[in-house]
Amino acid sequence: MINQVLDKLGDYPFDRLRHLLNGLEPPANQKPINMSLGEPQHEPPPFVVEVISRHANEWGKYPPVIGTPDLLNAVVEWLGNRYRLADGFVEPSRNVIAVNGTKEALFMVGDLCIPRNILGQRPAVLIPNPFYQVYMGAAVVRDAEPIYLPATKATGFLPDFQSLDPQLLARCALVYLCSPANPQGTIADITYLREAVELALRHDFVLAVDECYAEIYDTLQPPGILQACQDINGPLTNVLAFHSLSKRSSAPGLRSGFVVGDPGLVAGLKMLRNYGGAAIPGPIMAASAALWRDEPHVENNRTKYRQKFDTADQILKNKFEYYRPMGGFFAWLNVGDGEAAAQRLWSEAGIRVIPGKYLSKNGSNGSSPGDEYIRIALVHDPDLISDALRRLENNL
Ligand SMILES: Cc1ncc(COP(=O)(O)O)c(C=O)c1O
CATH class of the missing domain: 3.40.640.10 (Type I PLP-dependent aspartate aminotransferase-like (Major domain))
Structure with a gap:
């Protein structure tokens, strides 16, 4: 019974990502940046x-x-x-x-x-x-x-x-x-x-x-x-x-x-x-x-996210079907093949992203609406995000 349920659940997306990137190393000369997880990194108020x-x-x-x-x-x-x-x-x-x-x-x-x-x-x-x-x-x-x-x-x-x-x-x-x-x-x-x-x-x-x-x-x-x-x-x-x-x-x-x-x-x-x-x-x-x-601390957070999306607007404009989201802190990018892009970004740019496929389910046509996408979380401080987006854009 337990196994049947677990089989139906399958691995959680971040475990799937770990398997996908297993054996790949980020470049030694670039600090790895994790954009796969929606984990806000701004300082909470003191x-x-x-x-x-x-x-x-x-x-x-x-x-x-x-x-x-x-x-x-x-x-x-x-x-x-x-x-x-x-x-x-x-x-x-x-x-x-x-x-x-x-x-x-x-x-x-x-x-x-x-x-x-x-x-x-x-x-x-x-x-x-x-x-x-x-x-x-x-x-x-x-x-x-x-x-x-x-x-x-x-x-x-x-x-x-x-x-x-x-x-x-x-x-x-x-x-x-x-x-x-x-x-x-x-x-x-x-x-x-x-x-x-x-x-x-x-x-x-x-x-x-x-x-x-x-x-x-x-x-x-x-x-x-x-x-x-x-x-x-x-x-x-x-x-x-x-x-x-x-x-x-x-x-x-x-x-x-x-x-x-x-x-x-x-x-x-x-x-x-x-x-x-x-x-x-x-x-x-x-x-x-x-x-x-x-x-005030919430408005401060929003200001930082807006600033980061201003940077994304410049760097990702007219690429990967980028659009500025109305809410949340993710960019949802059509890169053709999300899994291949995630592997390349990790091994060539040290940027960890999650393929849209791991956030979706296959429809009757055998493909999922996330297959072509990656999701990137703009959760880090603006300077780091700017560096990450440049690396991402250069490598895709
Ligand atoms: C859509 C959505 N709902 C719920 C959650 C859960 O957040 P928490 O348990 O931290 O409130 C998350 C976290 O990433 C999320 O992305």
Whole structure:
């Protein structure tokens, strides 16, 4: 049983990359730069360390798994301001749970809402393609059928939910959506989000919206799924949004995020996490609350990403179908053969990138929408990124 599930999961993208580059060495005279991982490298604000040390007595306590009242309040204040929500639309005790990074919660939501069957049929989980691989993991371990919806240049880099077969929607348990999208950087507009909520209500599936890049954007502030729910004047039925400090506050090592949405689903997640979830340590929750209450460091992060994309605009202009993404910090480049490019960039330029193939699944034509692409993460400081992009452009 265990082996069958693992076979279906396959290796995680970074293990596949390790195998691909196995035996290849970067040039001895060039410092290797890792652009494969979306791991923000800007300094988080200094107050993080101060708050953690001020709360050092809490290392000796088991923290509440659902989050401290102070953290949940900070999250609700932030959501209210960020998405212009009416007072009381989101309540700290009913609608929010703290999680140690969104990755685990995005996975656990599969346990929460994929039944053994729907009307006697195998449940389906809809996933944009290419995608964050955790979504597929959640479907596969529950033995649901992952259905990959093209999110390609031809579909505006978002899945087309409106053209789906009603029979498929009838056995759909869970739909993942990511906005801003990883890897493409697309922002779903408010009309798209409203239609997605309406579809989730009509066909009674859970809509899991991964908004962990919501605060990394260029000129257009991404609307959120909570706004779509508020606009259609409904409660948060069937909807969950996932937010993280990893990207917003450049603090991936903090392991801190939250899930917000449908009170029934949030109660279910609380129960699951009470059994099998690790709470965020108390001092980290205190630092997280301080981060959600602070905006200048986030604006500072955005400024740095904009500066790096200005450099990318110059160096990659008219090459590899480069476009400046609306959100997130990835460039999604069509290089013809993503795996071959990743090998060449590593061995000839010391630049580590991930082939788009490892972030995608094959369609019925036997190829995946990521085959021709590489994804590069602009997470390092601007000088290093400028050097990396020049090396990349010279070598491809
Ligand atoms: C699309 C997407 N969702 C979720 C995550 C998980 O982030 P974290 O667990 O740090 O919140 C990532 C991390 O790279 C991501 O790219």
